[in-house]
Amino acid sequence: MENFKIEVDGDGIALVTFDVPGRTMNTLTASVIKEIGELVETIKTDDAIKGAVITSGKTTGFCAGADLGELGGEGGLGGGDLQAAFDAGFALNKAFRALETGGKPIAAAINGLALGGGLEFVLATHYRVVADLPKLQLGLPEAKVGLLPGGGGTQRLTRLMGVMAAAPYLLEGKSMKPAEALGAKVVHEVVPAGTEVEAAKTWIKTKGDPVAPWDKKEFKIPGGGPYTPTGAQVFIMGNAMLRKNTYGNYPAQQNIMKAVYEGLQVPFDAAIRIETRYFLKTLMTPQAKGMIRTLFLSLQELGKGSGRPAGVPYYDVKKVAVLGAGMMGAGIAYVQAMAGIETVLIDQTQEAADKGKGYAEALVKKAVSRGKLTAEKGEAILALIHPTSDYANVKGSDLVVEAVFENRDVKAQVTKLAEAQLADTAVFGSNTSTLPITGLAEASIRPESFIGIHFFSPVDKMGLVEIILGEKTDQATIAKSIDYVLKIKKTPIVVNDSRGFYTSRCFGTFVQEGMELLSDGIAPAIIDNVGRATGMPRGPLEMHDDVALDLSHKIAIQTKKDLGDKYEERPFTAVIAKMVEDLGRYGRKNGKGFYDYPEKGPKTLWPGLSELVEVKTTDADKALIDQIRTRLLYRQAVEAARCFEEGVITDPREADVGAILGWGFAPWTGGPVSFIDGIGVAKFVETLDQLTAAYGTRFTPPALLREMAAKGETFYSRFGVKEKAAA
Numbered sequence: 001m002e003n004f005k006i007e008v009d010g011d012g013i014a015l016v017t018f019d020v021p022g023r024t025m026n027t028l029t030a031s032v033i034k035e036i037g038e039l040v041e042t043i044k045t046d047d048a049i050k051g052a053v054i055t056s057g058k059t060t061g062f063c064a065g066a067d068l069g070e071l072g073g074e075g076g077l078g079g080g081d082l083q084a085a086f087d088a089g090f091a092l093n094k095a096f097r098a099l100e101t102g103g104k105p106i107a108a109a110i111n112g113l114a115l116g117g118g119l120e121f122v123l124a125t126h127y128r129v130v131a132d133l134p135k136l137q138l139g140l141p142e143a144k145v146g147l148l149p150g151g152g153g154t155q156r157l158t159r160l161m162g163v164m165a166a167a168p169y170l171l172e173g174k175s176m177k178p179a180e181a182l183g184a185k186v187v188h189e190v191v192p193a194g195t196e197v198e199a200a201k202t203w204i205k206t207k208g209d210p211v212a213p214w215d216k217k218e219f220k221i222p223g224g225g226p227y228t229p230t231g232a233q234v235f236i237m238g239n240a241m242l243r244k245n246t247y248g249n250y251p252a253q254q255n256i257m258k259a260v261y262e263g264l265q266v267p268f269d270a271a272i273r274i275e276t277r278y279f280l281k282t283l284m285t286p287q288a289k290g291m292i293r294t295l296f297l298s299l300q301e302l303g304k305g306s307g308r309p310a311g312v313p314y315y316d317v318k319k320v321a322v323l324g325a326g327m328m329g330a331g332i333a334y335v336q337a338m339a340g341i342e343t344v345l346i347d348q349t350q351e352a353a354d355k356g357k358g359y360a361e362a363l364v365k366k367a368v369s370r371g372k373l374t375a376e377k378g379e380a381i382l383a384l385i386h387p388t389s390d391y392a393n394v395k396g397s398d399l400v401v402e403a404v405f406e407n408r409d410v411k412a413q414v415t416k417l418a419e420a421q422l423a424d425t426a427v428f429g430s431n432t433s434t435l436p437i438t439g440l441a442e443a444s445i446r447p448e449s450f451i452g453i454h455f456f457s458p459v460d461k462m463g464l465v466e467i468i469l470g471e472k473t474d475q476a477t478i479a480k481s482i483d484y485v486l487k488i489k490k491t492p493i494v495v496n497d498s499r500g501f502y503t504s505r506c507f508g509t510f511v512q513e514g515m516e517l518l519s520d521g522i523a524p525a526i527i528d529n530v531g532r533a534t535g536m537p538r539g540p541l542e543m544h545d546d547v548a549l550d551l552s553h554k555i556a557i558q559t560k561k562d563l564g565d566k567y568e569e570r571p572f573t574a575v576i577a578k579m580v581e582d583l584g585r586y587g588r589k590n591g592k593g594f595y596d597y598p599e600k601g602p603k604t605l606w607p608g609l610s611e612l613v614e615v616k617t618t619d620a621d622k623a624l625i626d627q628i629r630t631r632l633l634y635r636q637a638v639e640a641a642r643c644f645e646e647g648v649i650t651d652p653r654e655a656d657v658g659a660i661l662g663w664g665f666a667p668w669t670g671g672p673v674s675f676i677d678g679i680g681v682a683k684f685v686e687t688l689d690q691l692t693a694a695y696g697t698r699f700t701p702p703a704l705l706r707e708m709a710a711k712g713e714t715f716y717s718r719f720g721v722k723e724k725a726a727a
């Protein structure tokens with residue numbers, strides 16, 4: 001075996017070390033699954049072996065689960081043959097079950113994280129000892145990428161914890177720390193790190209029971225199975241909760257519920273066959289395919305800087321000046337300090353700069369009070385932020401992030417002040433959300449080092465940074481900016497200059513389509529409820545309030561000015577103008593928008609809205625719900641397609657990851673590009689044509705889509721992975 005080493009000690013206990021060659025972390029590759037079978041055979045048939053302890057040879061953890069790269073590949077398991085797919089899908093369950101029923105006691109010495117198939121592996125042993133490492137995690141994160149735990153996890157975890165207690169771990173992919181796992185009876189012992197193998201061996205020598213609880217006559221499911229009065233309640237409530245949280249958009253969660261419900265009513269060997277069927281059913285959905293690709297594979301690749309131009313040496317950003325200590329600047333200063341970057345935080349007055357640092361102070365104080373940071377570490381982090389109004393302090397900065405008012409003149413002025421202090425190698429990044437980078441770069445004496453570095457609010461919570469290229473931005477500046485974004489632990493996407501860049505432009509269409517629906521006379525409650533049911537984080541009117549109606553009004557005025565004759569006035573523009581100019585309704589920020597926001601209690605729809613727009617439809621039947629859903633999703637997706645046609649975005653991975661992380665595009669789709677690919681470009685175009693006939697040219701498919709439909713292409717096949725290195 002290449003993945004497992006066996007050493008038998010004088011007591012006849014085999015120490016099995018799991019160590020996949022050539023990888024930093026153990027995963028369950030096809031070769032590992034095959035060898036678990038061989039391992040079981042050896043333990044079973046070798047009379048010298050009385051029992052076995054399985055541990056990891058990696059310092060990084062025990063096992064991170066299935067190899068999603070293998071699972072998420074084209075073709076899927078079995079290559080279209082259902083029996084072959086079942087056999088391949090069942091292989092892991094079969095191997096684990098053989099380990100569990102081999103007749104000899106097996107213990108796991110868990111010396112690092114065990115996630116997904118890694119946790120399922122140890123759940124199939126008879127005794128689990130965990131090293132007491134504060135960061136060690138045990139969990140089944142499959143549902144987060146649209147998958148179902150397919151190595152017995154749905155069956156063993158529920159039989160250990162009970163359905164109700166296991167639900168958040170199965171459905172939300174929550175993980176547990178060693179102490180929690182011990183309290184939940186998922187593991188048997190937590191011991192000081194380094195003594196787990198010894199403790200596991202002691203159990204084999206002293207107790208060594210080779211029969212799993214569910215294989216014993218007296219076994220009862222904790223909290224009761226589906227046909228007990230309490231157990232039945234859990235499923236009734238659980239289904240309702242699941243529906244409320246997911247609107248039926250996620251096959252993984254639905255199938256997990258089904259696998260648990262059906263599996264708990266039959267003997268274990270039948271239960272795992274049921275699980276495998278649901279595992280495969282889930283794996284074959286476009287949702288799983290899209291989610292694995294975007295939320296796991298692409299996210300991981302972009303997180304390693306896969307789009308970074310090659311040939312530029314790594315740029316270690318040690319000192320950064322942040323211009324403007326307002327909402328964004330304060331957040332940027334905080335994430336930089338957390339990443340160990342010395343930060344000069346500049347505002348017009350010392351007082352304003354100090355106020356900006358106050359944001360980091362409050363967050364650090366909270367983390368210290370919650371025991372997440374030591375007081376000394378907190379102090380050290382805050383000591384990295386130097387608030388000032390003096391631009392002389394910019395000197396020595398490797399990079400500048402400009403986050404002053406959204407005003408060309410103010411931005412031009414601070415660009416000049418900062419550049420006067422900068423070395424030739426330094427990067428100047430603007431955090432503008434709307435102003436084209438090429439235009440802003442005109443104020444720069446070094447436009448090749450000028451770039452957009454667009455953060456999202458709140459900066460400390462949002463994982464995406466959109467890097468925007470001006471006409472003159474050079475490759476080195478792109479590479480350096482990516483190095484910076486990765487250092488502050490965010491995911492970068494790189495886009496070309498355009499009105500609203502990529503994320504704001506596509507997100508804007510969601511909000512606008514909400515306004516179109518309102519103009520069509522659909523009741524606001526229906527619009528937002530269906531908006532949420534599409535899988536977006538909030539409905540379009542709620543989101544509009546969050547963004548701010550006065551901002552939307554300002555953008556409309558500016559766009560009209562910029563586009564001149566090409567600007568198409570929509571009926572709702574007047575509604576927004578009236579709300580902002582006459583009624584002072586700016587959105588959530590002043591407690592008055594489409595909703596009223598009382599100091600206490602939930603927001604309620606503003607009753608005055610019905611005086612501004614005529615509500616014609618207050619009943620939502622299935623046809624209307626489908627219509628709204630289609631309009632909201634297709635409108636965003638066609639805008640993403642236009643961004644490809646115009647070269648604003650060029651890599652499908654960046655388009656999908658950017659959409660989900662940036663504006664919360666329905667994650668079940670895997671992103672707008674995966675959404676189109678999943679439907680099929682030809683079919684997508686057909687629906688767009690119908691939408692255009694019914695609602696207007698905003699749905700008209702770009703020529704690119706028609707060409708792709710004619711050629712039978714998908715975005716991932718046509719645009720593939722951007723090879724910046726080759727370029």
Ligand code: NAD
Pocket residue numbers: 323324325326327328329346347348352402403404405406407410413414431432433434454455456457
């Ligand atoms: P803000 O009004 O909260 O902060 C701007 C800060 O810049 C203020 O503290 C102001 O005193 C300071 N400032 C103004 N002129 C200055 C000067 N000459 N020198 C130094 N400081 C000066 O605004 P914000 O929301 O933090 O936005 C800042 C930038 O980030 C804007 O370009 C905005 O478009 C962009 N942005 C905002 C968001 C968002 O959600 N708010 C998201 C992404 C990008």
